Amino acid sequence: MSGITENTKTSGEPSKENPSPNSSDTPDDEKKDDRMFECNICLDTAKDAVVSMCGHLFCWPCLHQWLETRPNRQVCPVCKASISKEKVVPLYGRGSTKQEDPREKVPPRPAGQRTEPEPGSAFPGFGFADNGFHMSFGIGAFPFGFFTSTFNFGEARPTPAARGTQQHMEEQFLSKIFLWMAILFVAWLLLA
Amino acid sequence: MAGMSPSEKRLQKELMSLMKEPPPGVSVDAEIAEQNLLLWIIRMEGVSGTLYEGEQFELQFKFSNKYPFxxxxxTFVGNNIPVHPHVYSNGHICLSILTDDWSPALSVQSVCLSIVSMLSSCKEKKRPPDNAFYVKTCNKNPKKTKWWYHDDSV
Known part of the structure; x- marks a missing residue:
């Protein structure tokens, strides 16, 4: 019976030195056995133990704090393998009364997150670097609205339609209408 | 052990194991460390067969209460700062595990071993090329320096 429990406990960590945990008779061996279940961060016997996919044992509160320390570079403290909250396995020994997932405790597990894909280059739509002239106009407090709508940083624009196509003609027509509307609006502002 | 913060608890454990089983050529000044667990002085001998054979160095470890995260x-302290391409004359050490590559699974012992190995693999005793400028302009705390790790041969 106890052999089974021991095996369940050791499943996370390789146990080359002690093929049979029951054979540890001397105090030294016992100590070694204890150290096998120490958290790699606090060096205490792991509480609310979790094991990473790379096989390293931690207290969940310790590992959680480390993951929070470097949220954008989450690596295993021992072997620097990539690691994440979702990919650690909780360990349930015989002694633990409550079979609850330690990851639920500190803190309540957050909802899923998605990250936006990074833009291809630093300033894809900077100025008028892309071929084709874009005109945009906004109504706001006069000088500010004009500037904010003209300077678009970091946001990619769709490429203009090829010259000579129907869409190109329409776009040219629209941009002319907007240009005239803008001129009329400015003139109205100046005269009024 | 009661009433200790998690960082002090871990430092106490590390201190015990370092006093009991120190790596060759490394010893901790237990008196200083026991007075203040957040400040240690470690004595280090130059390994025989290397350029630092017969030399004695002193390392100072300062821990924050966020240790080991x-x-x-x-830093090297005392009157003998090793002459090494990654050690500045003010004792600051350019070693990636002390900043960017730090991990809470590392320990005082593993940092000491890294420094012993860094010294032992040195082929020519010289200061870093920017030593004079760095020593004049740097912050007292080497962790405030934006280190640029480019040479992993020494």
Whole structure:
């Protein structure tokens, strides 16, 4: 019976030195056995133990704090393998009364997150670097609205339609209408 | 052990194991460390067969209460600062595990071993090329320096 429990406990960590945990008779061996279940961060016997996919044992509160320390570079403290909250396995020994997932405790597990894909280059739509002239106009407090709508940083624009196509003609027509509307609006502002 | 913060608890454990089984050529000044667990002085001998054979060095470790999540501040102190391409004459050490590559699974012992190995693999005793400028302009805390790790041969 106890052999089974021991095996369940050791499943996370390789146990080359002690093929049979029951054979540890001397105090030294016992100590070694204890150290096998120490958290790699606090060096205490792991509480609310979790094991990473790379096989390293931690207290969940310790590992959680480390993951929070470097949220954008989450690596295993021992072997620097990539690691994440979702990919650690909780360990349930015989002694633990409550079979609850330690990851639920500190803190309540957050909802899923998605990250936006990074833009291809630093300033894809900077100025008028892309071929084709874009005109945009906004109504706001006069000088500010004009500037904010003209300077678009970091946001990619769709490429203009090829010259000579129907869409190109329409776009040219629209941009002319907007240009005239803008001129009329400015003139109205100046005269009024 | 009661009433200790998690960082002090871990430092106490590390101190015990370092006093009991120190790596060759490394010893901790237990008196200083026991007075203040957040400040250690470690004595280190140059390994025989290397350029630092017969020399004695002193390392100072300063820990924050975020240790081991935050790396310790490690500098050479005392009157013998090793002449090494990654050690500045003010004792600051250019070693990636002390900042960017720190991990809470590292320990005082593993940092000491890294420094012993860094010294032992040195082929020519010289200061870093920017020593004079760095020593004049740097912050007292080496962790405030934006280190640029480019040479992993020494």
């Amino acid at each position: 935050d790396s310790p501040e490690v």
